[in-house]
Amino acid sequence: RRPPRSTPLYSSAASDVYKRQPHKRVLTFFADDGRLFFVIPMGPRTCIGTTDTRVESPTTHVTDADREFVLSNINKRLRLDKPLGRNDIVAERCGVRPLVVAKSDSGHADWTQLSRKHAVEVDGSRAHISIFGGKLTDCLNVGEEIAHAVGALGVALAYPDAPWYGEPPPQTREAYFHQAALMRLDALTSAGSSEPLSTRLWRRYGAEAFTLLEDIRADPTMAELLIEGAEYLRCEIAQAARREMIVKLGDFLRRRSKISLVIHQAELRDAPGLREACELLFGDEAEARLEEYFEPEAQPASSTGWRSSTQ
Numbered sequence: 001r002r003p004p005r006s007t008p009l010y011s012s013a014a015s016d017v018y019k020r021q022p023h024k025r026v027l028t029f030f031a032d033d034g035r036l037f038f039v040i041p042m043g044p045r046t047c048i049g050t051t052d053t054r055v056e057s058p059t060t061h062v063t064d065a066d067r068e069f070v071l072s073n074i075n076k077r078l079r080l081d082k083p084l085g086r087n088d089i090v091a092e093r094c095g096v097r098p099l100v101v102a103k104s105d106s107g108h109a110d111w112t113q114l115s116r117k118h119a120v121e122v123d124g125s126r127a128h129i130s131i132f133g134g135k136l137t138d139c140l141n142v143g144e145e146i147a148h149a150v151g152a153l154g155v156a157l158a159y160p161d162a163p164w165y166g167e168p169p170p171q172t173r174e175a176y177f178h179q180a181a182l183m184r185l186d187a188l189t190s191a192g193s194s195e196p197l198s199t200r201l202w203r204r205y206g207a208e209a210f211t212l213l214e215d216i217r218a219d220p221t222m223a224e225l226l227i228e229g230a231e232y233l234r235c236e237i238a239q240a241a242r243r244e245m246i247v248k249l250g251d252f253l254r255r256r257s258k259i260s261l262v263i264h265q266a267e268l269r270d271a272p273g274l275r276e277a278c279e280l281l282f283g284d285e286a287e288a289r290l291e292e293y294f295e296p297e298a299q300p301a302s303s304t305g306w307r308s309s310t311q
Contacts, residue, residue, distance in 0.1 A: 031073045039074065043194045043231045045090055045262040048074050055096060062094045091261045100133035120145045127153050140165065168207045176202055179213055188216070188223040193231060197223065200231070205239075212239060226273035230259045237280045246281055249293040269294060 031037035033052075040047040051066045067086060075083040100119045118134030120142070129149050134142050143164075147157060167173065180186070180198035189197040201209040215222045215235040222235035246252045253260040253268070260268060268274060278286035 027078075029073070029077045031069075032076075037073055037077070039078070041194070042258060042262055044192070044229055047261070058096045060094060060096060062092045066094070067092075090264050093261065097135075098133055118142055120149060122149045122152070124153065129153075172207050173202065176207075176209055176213075179210070183213065183217060185213070185216065185223070188220070190225050197233075204236075208239070212236065215239075226277055227259060227263070227268075227271050228273070229263050229267070230257070231262075232257060232259060232277075234276075234280075237277045241281045249278060249281070249289045252277075252281060253293070 026041070027039040029037045029039075035052060038047070038049060049070050051069050053066070067089070071084055071086070100117050116135055116138070118138060119132045121130045121132070122128075123130075129146065131142065131146070147160065151157060151160075177198060180201075185198045185201075186196040193200070195203075201212055205212065212222075212233075212235045215238060222233065222238065224234050226232055226234045226237055240246060240252060240256055244252070244256050246256060250260075263271065275286065275290065278290050282289045
């Protein structure tokens with residue numbers, strides 16, 4: 001069923017609006033077409049969008065119409081010293097969301113509503129579960145359905161009532177910030193960072209941030225920015241190498257981190273820390289993974305955006 005394409009765009013100039021505000025918040029508006037429109041702070045950059053466009057194929061890309069829609073809407077809704085233009089776009093993303101449609105559907109359902117639905121199918125004879133559709137904002141409900149389905153197939157879930165999402169308990173948070181204060185972690189925050197180092201590591205990693213504190217205690221250079229403008233430290237790259245099973249550089253830059261969304265591709269290619277990041281992630285294969293990522297044909301057709309689209 002012709003799914004919607006959405007495209008977000010990422011801008012550096014729009015982030016100046018947040019620097020003048022006492023609070024760092026996500027801004028929401030109604031775009032010209034009546035849908036919700038977001039302005040989301042991402043450290044030194046801002047994510048703006050999205051679009052929604054029906055498409056026939058899952059292979060798609062950001063269009064000029066997408067860019068004009070996002071730029072026009074943001075310029076109408078923010079008081080910027082200078083209107084945003086295409087030169088302010090750092091990165092784009094584009095992707096296609098599948099739609100779940102019942103067989104009995106007449107073909108006239110509202111696709112904007114369909115995009116928020118999901119379906120879980122269970123094949124008991126093969127002990128196979130399939131998930132169709134769904135959105136990140138509904139992930140907890142999807143997870144509950146999957147847990148029930150797994151249980152119905154005879155798989156006992158360990159600690160089914162234990163919390164599996166959200167921030168760790170207050171005692172863990174207090175212990176982390178106490179340790180961070182004792183080692184004067186915030187004094188190592190680089191100039192231009194969007195928030196104190198202790199806060200950022202906790203926000204990103206929760207209880208796993210204790211490992212990062214240990215790395216920094218053992219070697220203070222682990223608290224240094226590895227890639228300027230990306231707000232990723234040497235210890236974070238090392239942690240990703242230990243835990244994330246990353247096999248391609250693009251997987252790390254686009255999915256496991258947001259580095260390629262906040263740094264222009266041309267700047268990223270020349271970033272001094274990128275090679276060291278590759279060495280941490282891939283060891284002897286670092287050079288091959290670098291060359292693979294920057295080969296023109298290696299960049300995905302939607303390397304700048306979702307068919308929902310943002311900038």
